[in-house]
Amino acid sequence: MTMRYVSTRSATAMGSFTDILLEGLAQDGGLAVPQAIPIWSPEAISSLSGLAYPQLAARVVHAFADDLSLEILEVLASKAYTVEKFRHPSIAPLTVLQEAPHSRLAVLELSNGPTMAFKDMAMQMLGQLFEYQLKQKGQTLNILGATSGDTGSSAEYAMRDKQGISVFMLSPEGRMSQFQKAQMYSLQEPHIHNLTVTGSFDDCQDMVKAVSADLAFKSSMRIGTVNSINWARITAQVVYYFAGYFQAVSAFGLRFGELVDFCVPSGNFGNVLSGHVAKSMGLPVGQLVVATNENNVLDEFFRTGCYRPRKSAETYVTSSPSMDISKASNFERYVYDLVGRDPQRLAGLWRELAERGEFNLAGDPAWHAVERTGLVSGASHHAARLETIRKVYDRFKRRVDPHTADGLFVAQQFLRPPIPMVCLETALPVKFEETMLEALNEPVPKSPELQAMEKMQQRTLSIGQDVEGLKDFIRQHALVAT
Numbered sequence: 001m002t003m004r005y006v007s008t009r010s011a012t013a014m015g016s017f018t019d020i021l022l023e024g025l026a027q028d029g030g031l032a033v034p035q036a037i038p039i040w041s042p043e044a045i046s047s048l049s050g051l052a053y054p055q056l057a058a059r060v061v062h063a064f065a066d067d068l069s070l071e072i073l074e075v076l077a078s079k080a081y082t083v084e085k086f087r088h089p090s091i092a093p094l095t096v097l098q099e100a101p102h103s104r105l106a107v108l109e110l111s112n113g114p115t116m117a118f119k120d121m122a123m124q125m126l127g128q129l130f131e132y133q134l135k136q137k138g139q140t141l142n143i144l145g146a147t148s149g150d151t152g153s154s155a156e157y158a159m160r161d162k163q164g165i166s167v168f169m170l171s172p173e174g175r176m177s178q179f180q181k182a183q184m185y186s187l188q189e190p191h192i193h194n195l196t197v198t199g200s201f202d203d204c205q206d207m208v209k210a211v212s213a214d215l216a217f218k219s220s221m222r223i224g225t226v227n228s229i230n231w232a233r234i235t236a237q238v239v240y241y242f243a244g245y246f247q248a249v250s251a252f253g254l255r256f257g258e259l260v261d262f263c264v265p266s267g268n269f270g271n272v273l274s275g276h277v278a279k280s281m282g283l284p285v286g287q288l289v290v291a292t293n294e295n296n297v298l299d300e301f302f303r304t305g306c307y308r309p310r311k312s313a314e315t316y317v318t319s320s321p322s323m324d325i326s327k328a329s330n331f332e333r334y335v336y337d338l339v340g341r342d343p344q345r346l347a348g349l350w351r352e353l354a355e356r357g358e359f360n361l362a363g364d365p366a367w368h369a370v371e372r373t374g375l376v377s378g379a380s381h382h383a384a385r386l387e388t389i390r391k392v393y394d395r396f397k398r399r400v401d402p403h404t405a406d407g408l409f410v411a412q413q414f415l416r417p418p419i420p421m422v423c424l425e426t427a428l429p430v431k432f433e434e435t436m437l438e439a440l441n442e443p444v445p446k447s448p449e450l451q452a453m454e455k456m457q458q459r460t461l462s463i464g465q466d467v468e469g470l471k472d473f474i475r476q477h478a479l480v481a482t
C-alpha cells in the first residue's frame with residue numbers, strides 16, 4: 001500500500017512521497033505529513049543495526065517513500081553518502097567523550113559533509129532524489145531560496161553536479177562570515193547563481209516570497225524550493241537517529257531496547273522533528289532535548305505551553321547564527337501530533353496564531369502529550385557557549401562549534417546516567433572562526449584545501465532589493481525543458 005500524505009490543516013490528500021518531493025507546503029497553508037507514521041517492531045529495528053549507512057538510509061527513507069523501490073533508493077543513497085564526501089566510513093560517526101571510565105556522553109558527528117554542517121546529511125540525498133525524479137518526468141527544476149549561511153551552501157553543493165537543476169540563492173550582502181562567503185561564492189558552476197541582496201536575511205526571504213506569489217511565473221519557470229519544511233529532508237534526517245542509536249548501543253554496551261537520550265541544537269525544528277519521527281517509529285529514544293540559543297521561542301513553549309513567534313526586530317543576531325530564528329517552521333508538524341493529528345484543531349491553533357500572535361496549550365490535554373514524546377528544552381547564551389567550548393577543549397581536547405556547544409551546555413541539565421546522552425554535532429568549528437578565537441584565544445587549524453578555497457575567485461551578482469530585476473534574471477537563466 002502506498003503511503004499517502006495529507007495537509008496538517010485539513011484532511012486534503014496531497015498524494016505520495018514523489019508528489020510532495022518538490023513542495024512541502026499545502027494549498028491551505030498547512031504542511032505535508034504522512035497519513036500515519038510507520039511503526040516498526042523491536043525485531044525489525046534491531047535487524048537493521050548491521051547495515052552500512054547508505055543501506056540503512058534506503059530502508060528508513062523507503063518507509064516514507066514507498067512509491068520508489070528499495071533498489072532505486074539504495075542506488076541513490078549509495079551515491080549520496082560516500083566516504084569521499086563525508087570523510088568517514090561510518091558517514092555519521094559517534095564519538096564518546098572520554099572523561100571518567102563511566103562517561104555516558106557522546107557526540108554524533110553530522111557535519112563531516114561537503115559544507116561542514118549537518119544540513120548536508122539531508123541535502124545530499126535530496127539532490128539525488130530530485131535528479132532521479134526529474135529525469136523520470138523529463139523535467140527541469142530551478143531552485144529559488146534565501147540563506148543566511150548553511151542552507152544555501154549545503155543546497156548548492158548538493159545540486160552543483162545535478163543535471164536539469166539550477167540554483168538561484170539570495171544572501172544578505174555583508175552579513176555572512178568570511179568562510180561562508182568563500183564556501184558559497186567560490187562555486188563556478190554555470191547553473192549555480194549567488195545573488196546578493198542589500199538588506200537582511202528577512203529581506204532576502206521577502207523577495208523569494210514575492211517571486212513565488214506570482215504563480216504563473218513560478219510554474220512557467222519551474223521554480224521549486226529546498227527549505228526546511230521539505231518533507232524529504234525530514235525523512236533523510238530520521239536515518240542518523242537510527243545510526244546514532246545503534247552506535248550508542250555498541251559504544252556503551254547497552255542491550256538493544258535500552259533507552260538513549262539525544263540533544264539537538266535547534267532552530268527551525270527540522271532536526272529534532274526527525275528525532276521525534278524516529279521515536280514514533282519505535283526507536284528506543286528517551287528524551288529529545290531541544291537546545292535553543294538566545295532566540296528561545298521553542299524553549300518558551302516547552303517551559304510554559306505558550307508558542308509565540310517573534311518579530312524580525314525581536315530576533316537577535318547571535319554567535320550561533322544558524323539557530324537565529326523568529327519562528328520554528330517545522331513546529332506545526334509536531335503540534336499536529338500533540339493534538340492527536342486532528343487537522344481542525346491544528347487549523348484552529350494556527351488561526352489563533354495569525355490573529356493573536358500566540359497560542360497557549362497549558363492546561364490542554366495536548367500539553368500532556370508533550371511528556372509522552374520525550375521532548376524537553378533549555379536555552380543557551382553567548383557566555384555559556386564560550387565557556388562550553390573552553391571546557392570541552394580542556395577536558396576532551398576536542399573543538400566543538402558554537403551550535404554544538406549550545407547543545408552540550410543544555411544537555412548537562414538533562415543527564416540521567418546510566419542512560420547515555422548523544423549530542424548532535426551540527427557544524428564544524430572552522431566555519432565559525434571568530435567565535436572560536438574568542439573562546440579559545442587561538443585560531444582553528446585550517447587545512448590547505450580550505451585556505452585555498454578562501455583565496456579563490458568569488459562569483460556573485462548584486463541585485464539590491466529589485467524583485468522585477470530578480471525575475472528578469474531568472475527568466476534569462478532558468479533551465480526550462482523544451
Ligand SMILES: *Cc1c(COP(=O)(O)O)cnc(C)c1O
Nearest residue numbers: 150267268269270271322426427
Ligand atoms: C540549521 C542548523 C541548526 C538548526 O537546525 P533546525 O533543523 O533548523 O532546527 C543548528 N545548527 C546548525 C549548524 C545549523 O546549520
